[in-house]
Amino acid sequence: MKNMLALIAVCLAALMSGLEISSVPVISPVLEQQLHASFRELQWVMNAYTLACTTVLMATGTLADRFGRRRVFMIAIAAFGLTSLLCGLAGSVGWLIVGRFLQGLSGGAMLTCLIAILATQFPEGRARSRAFAAWGITFGLGLGFGPIVGALLVAWFSWQWVFLVHVFIAVVTLLLAAKNVVESRDAQAQKLDLAGLLTLSLTVMGATYLITQGSSLGWQSAYAWGILLLTAVSGLAFIRIERRHPHPMFDFSVFRIRRFSGALMGSVGMNFSFWPLMIYLPIWYQSGQGYGNVETGLALLAYTLPTLLMPPLGEKLTARYGAEKTIPLGLFAIAVGFMLMYLAVALQLSLLPGALIAGAALGLTNTPVTNTTTGSVPGDRAGMASGIDISARLITLAVNIALMGSLLVAGINASLRRTLPEVGDAAALAERIAGGAVVALPQGVASRALADGFSGLLLYGAVGVAALALASTLLFSWRVNKLNSSGQSPQDEARPIRSTACEDNAAG
Structure with missing residues (x-):
């Protein structure tokens, strides 16, 4: 029973992850009308979440291994609920973008931790295979039915409920995880590749910012060239750091x-x-x-x-x-x-x-x-x-x-x-x-x-x-x-x- 309840907690977290990716695009026209969001701001409503997920994804596994997968998972769930509340209460598109970035940080951490929890809580073999199958199906259901769920929430209530619904799911998930997910750590966990994480994040954010804002900045402007230079330097530094790091995030030799x-x-x-x-x-x-x-x-x-x-x-x-x-x-x-x-x-x-x-x-x-x-x-x-x-x-x-x-x-x-x-x-x-x-x-x-x-x-x-x-x-x-x-x-x-x-x- 304990493992079953833990699996339900993991599946609820997966459901939130899937819904958050595919339900939000449906509300873009509504945000344009009600928050007077520009096209570039609508892009950042989605990209803030994606970029934040990328930023935290590789780091979370190491942190969870060192400080406890259950502990980091529960922190991520609580943070996802709170940041979903922030998104739902946002009165301007600027605050919504900030909320989406914070929500992406917690969502990426949650997604990484739940995979690690499944691998440690369920014994290798049929039980683990079934647990991963349940997780995959639930995540897929969130992705697949996200558009209609988002559309119905907008039609019945308002666009805010596309985010607020996660507050209630997060509370239930947190209660189930607190009593049923088994704590685990890795005594051999390595130190966080902080330099690699920082340079990768700067590279991706710089490239995305230039693509979305380059025309308005003016491609010949010193500001645009400065961001381009920072992006290129960060990318080269990331490659150099990863090739020299004893425990890299990206070991290029696997390519x-x-x-x-x-x-x-x-x-x-x-x-x-x-x-x-x-x-x-x-x-x-x-x-x-x-x-x-x-x-x-x-x-x-x-x-x-x-x-x-x-x-x-x-x-x-x-x-x-x-x-x-x-x-x-x-x-x-x-x-x-x-x-x-x-x-x-x-x-x-x-x-x-x-x-x-x-x-x-x-x-x-x-x-x-x-x-x-x-x-x-x-x-x-x-x-x-x-x-x-x-x-x-x-x-x-x-x-x-x-x-x-x-x-x-x-x-x-x-x-x-x-x-x-x-x-x-x-x-x-x-x-x-x-x-x-x-x-x-x-x-x-x-x-x-x-x-x-x-x-x-x-x-x-x-x-x-x-x-x-x-x-x-x-x-x-x-x-x-x-x-x-x-x-x-x-x-x-x-x-x-x-x-x-x-x-x-x-x-x-």
């Missing part, structure tokens, strides 16, 4: 393992196109198609639900044909889905076929990617491999939320200038249209401009994920037949990889 690198292209590919588009689809449905909140939530189910239904088939395909075929195939299928959505926007047809194919393809790809990134390295490196996998997903997601937003605004801006050469500040109008605002323009001009913007965004997603599918294919096929049971080629083994105990328990 010599071709199966790991090939699977990592899958992690990047899924978050290059599929999940960033989730941020902007509600704007298309509501502003471009005239859907209400609930209709938008239901339309988004076609995009997210297939991701829940296809993983069993993905596992069967991987068992039969191998990850080296399944992962690139899944990425190519996502590209096909995006091309169908691109054609649907251009021809004024339904996005449904493309959305279904993209969602199903992601469902086929996700589990093989996770299993291969952790399974292709020696057992004592699985935690670090898992950390790299999750970090690659979140970093790609943050950067592409910004990139897709910039492409959307640029496409709308170009369309407005073609259609209305006499228009005044086309760039400002483009940002308002991209944010879901109702703009007084001649009939059909705003909707046509929005369609042009989405066409460019979808084409970018399709070409990008197709290129990553090709990269994955090449990485897998290069010496794939020479890999031994540990996932290394003979040449890889000839060049020893430094041992590290970083986040072993986060691997599950």
Whole structure:
């Protein structure tokens, strides 16, 4: 019974994590209307959470190992509840962004700890497999049904309840965890790679800030060049620090393992196109198609639900044909889905076929990617491999939320200038249209401009994920037949990889 209640606590935490990722995009048009949020501010409502998760993700495993996984888990749950309350009570978009960043810090810590708790509380074998299956299903349900849950909360109550609902779930989770989660530590836990954490965070934040704010800053301005220089220096410093650190967050030598690198292209590919588009689809449905909140939530189910239904088939395909075929195939299928959505926007047809194919393809790809990134390295490196996998997903997601937003605004801006050469500040109008605002323009001009913007965004997603599918294919096929049971080629083994105990328990 104790383990069962602990599992319920972990699953509730996973549910909150999944809901928080996929329910918030639905409220973007509402935030534009009620908080008068600009398009760039709407981007930061999502990206603040993602960047904060990335910042804390790698550190939490080490802290939990040293100070107790149950203790850090409970602190993270309490913090998630409090920061959700802060988001729900925010009276301005600025405070909402601050709340989202703090919520992301606690959410990333919570996600890392719950994986470690499952690995230590449940004995290896059938019990652990069932526990991880329950966690995965619950997290997937949160992701899949998040859009309709968010839409219903907005329709029945207000946008604040998309955040406030987590306060009640957090209280229940905290009570269950306090009495049933077993405390555990790692006596061999290493010191936190603080320098690596800081330089990685500065690199990702600098890149995202430049993508979202570069045009308004002026690309030739000294301020923009200063941020670019700081970002480049931080990136180079991160690589240097990690290559010299005795227990690095990112041990770059694992990239010599071709199966790991090939699977990592899958992690990047899924978050290059599929999940960033989730941020902007509600704007298309509501502003471009005239859907209400609930209709938008239901339309988004076609995009997210297939991701829940296809993983069993993905596992069967991987068992039969191998990850080296399944992962690139899944990425190519996502590209096909995006091309169908691109054609649907251009021809004024339904996005449904493309959305279904993209969602199903992601469902086929996700589990093989996770299993291969952790399974292709020696057992004592699985935690670090898992950390790299999750970090690659979140970093790609943050950067592409910004990139897709910039492409959307640029496409709308170009369309407005073609259609209305006499228009005044086309760039400002483009940002308002991209944010879901109702703009007084001649009939059909705003909707046509929005369609042009989405066409460019979808084409970018399709070409990008197709290129990553090709990269994955090449990485897998290069010496794939020479890999031994540990996932290394003979040449890889000839060049020893430094041992590290970083986040072993986060691997599950």
